Amino acid sequence: MPSDAPDPLMVHFHPDQNGVEEVDLDDLAAHCRIIDVRSPGEFEQDHIPGSSNVPLLGDAERAVVGTLYRVKGKESATQWALHKLQSRSDDFLAALRSQIGCEEQPVICCARGGDRSRNVVQFLNQQGVSAKRLTGGYRSYRKTVIGRLEQIQLDGLWVLDGLTGAGKTAVLQSLACKYPGRVLDLEEYAGHRSSILGDVGKLPKTQKQFESLLAAALDALDDNSPWILIEGESRKVGNRQIPKSLWDMMQTAPRIELVRDLDSRARLLVEEYRTEEGWGPVIERLEALRAYDPLGSEGVDAVQSLLRCEQPVDAAKILLQKHYDPRYLHGSEQRTYSFRISETSTDEAVQQLLQALDS
Template sequence: MKKGIATVAQLDTFDEFIDARSPAEFEEDHIPGAISCPVLDNEQRAIVGTIYKQQSAFEARRIGAAMVAENIARHLRERFQDKPKDWRPLVYCWRGGQRSGSFVTWLRLIGWDACQLEGGYKNWRRMVVTELETLPQRFDLRVLCGATGSGKTRVLEQLAALGAQVLDLEDLAAHKGSVLGALPDRPQPTQKSFETRLYQKLHGFDPARPVFVEAESRKIGRIHLPEGLIAHMRASACVAIEAARDARIEFLVRDYDYLGRDVPDLQNRIEFLRGLQSNEVLERWKELARQRDLHTLYGEFIDLHYDPLYHRSQNRNFARFPEAPSFACDDLTPAGIRELAQRILAAQA
């Protein structure tokens, strides 16, 4: 390998990752742990790109070089003054081209053993996509099944607290996975960022121990699950939670308490069900939302929407669901969920 160039396989040998791309590119996705030190900010990148297209490559390089030099100087002054002589950073841009190359040149002139990532972020992204095709199959998944309101995500949290390996896809996707699932304080990540988080999470698991995961459809909000993962989940062993209806309603009222505070938002989410429920039902649900009668509303959600959908999908989508051990539960308070998680974990031993 050429001096000053490193491959994706060598990431673990570096002290720090420096992302030289624009802030917008960094926000969309980046190598885990990387810091953003753009050599061109969003506006500058747009300016240089326009000059390249409308004038010439030379003019774009001439104007862009001054911007790059100024930005690199600022990063050196503000971010790296305290780094020791043996500090070894890896710098990357989109394809391992001029942006990261310029940065590495200055770092190496100072005396640091800086390297440029061969192929840049594009190679990292290609590796993540390829790995996710087969990586999930290395693990013994145990899929938690149960109708909406059964507290599956909270059970996963308790299983993790008890020391089990847990893959919480809804947490990674920042969405609860149902028509009510958008979170009020967490926007969903980009698809690329979700897949990077998933790749990182899977790499932290021990293949010798089971991994608990919640049954999901192909999409969580606007996030698509990789085909390799969804196929493996649907072929894996299942665990069925059979929670009482009243307990589920009480759980939903607590877990979605924020919906009752924003009636227009709740009514808007009910609109997502148009075409799946009659206009009469949707208008009744909107009125229940206006009245903040969440117990009645969520009870009708369960009876008319969620449970019929659940009963149609489980046997069809999860091949081993019919043989799943069943865990009855009539208490979905935090204490009841903790006890349920203990029973599930004990049965897997």
């Protein structure tokens, strides 16, 4: 059990039970910067987009506080955490100042808008830094996200379909750059390409992170846009589940199919999945297809052998024909398309798409 006795060398900080100035998330001014003081592990699970993590406690220290709370009570846990803040006050203050501009005001966020953020705001104010507490903390934000995703309403939604390697993601990204607020990129929010190899070279997001990024993207949509474009997906993008309200809209929205020949799709697949570690991560992940996939054990051996021999385009063709294409074609049997786009480059596809959507 850690000692909760004060260190005589600690910087003096005198918290009190007085309230601190608060601000709601919806009322944040442009000069406000959210500083999340939760532990790195909490922050990694999910956080308010655009916020910065300046942890009051590390993950192991947070576990200690939890133990103290259970064994000795709230007061002991609070005092131990405060002693930690005091013992590293200079470093904490320097880390926080590095995250805010000269004209920005820190808004402190903790889990529930409780003691952690109140004590930090008081500490900052005593150090001459004007700060506010985010009302309700992360929990309040999370409730807002859940409510937002339960009531999605999108006018002019279109779904972009196409075989793997057709270039759907590149088209979406190009459109998003040219027309901000008109594209929803679910794979970007999930950090996953929605396939057995989908996380190779990626940093997959948690379900909560996925939902936070999606909610932020929904709020950033252009209300005056005549159309919104989203890539066709299964109900899950990797292991991240699409909210039911959005999924239901995707099932009834008009659809566009992007068509590309096999050679072009294979080359695009090679570009997308090549990693700094070479083909090792792909070769390893292919093992999961041996037992249950139409590719089968012999197909996996063939693809792995081609990759080891630096023939990735031929390997990609086998993967497309034996694994990806059958899955897509099975799911597309009942779909109808408002129009199809055949192209040889992303720019050509974007131009055809804009002509169709704006007509």
